[in-house]
Amino acid sequence: QPQLAESGGGVVRPGDSLRLSCVASGRGFDHYGVGWFRQVPGEQRVLVAAMDRFGLSSEYADSVKGRFTISRDNAKNTAYLQMNSLKPEDTAVYLCAATPWHSNVPPPAHDFDYWGKGTQVTVSS
Secondary structure, eight states: OOOEEEEOOEEEOTTOOEEEEEEEOSSOGGGEEEEEEEEOTTSOOEEEEEEOTTSSOEEEOTTTTTTEEEEEEGGGTEEEEEEOSOOGGGOEEEEEEEEEOOSSSOOOGGGOOEEOOOEEEEEOO
16 A cells, blocks of 8 residues: 655745645555545545546646646656645645546545645645
């Protein structure tokens, strides 16, 4: 099973950009669908973006469409979340997730099996 490690979080101002990275250990990363979730204290995790195993299809939460972009580089065992035009309401812990996946559409939120520990993103003026 893959071990996932996120990086790239930080404190930024509204309107700024950040790129999160998620590195997976082990082999066979291209057999996994990937997703980025976010969680604020007291609330459930919310899927913000997901991608199929080959990076050919992606889906986004309405709240981030047009601002966030998920991508992956299977040769580097890495998934990314490019976040532009950040807003204070984007403040959360962002978690990378993966699941064995062989469909050409992204995995749904309830199908993810493996999780990173998360990276904090704070958007504040």
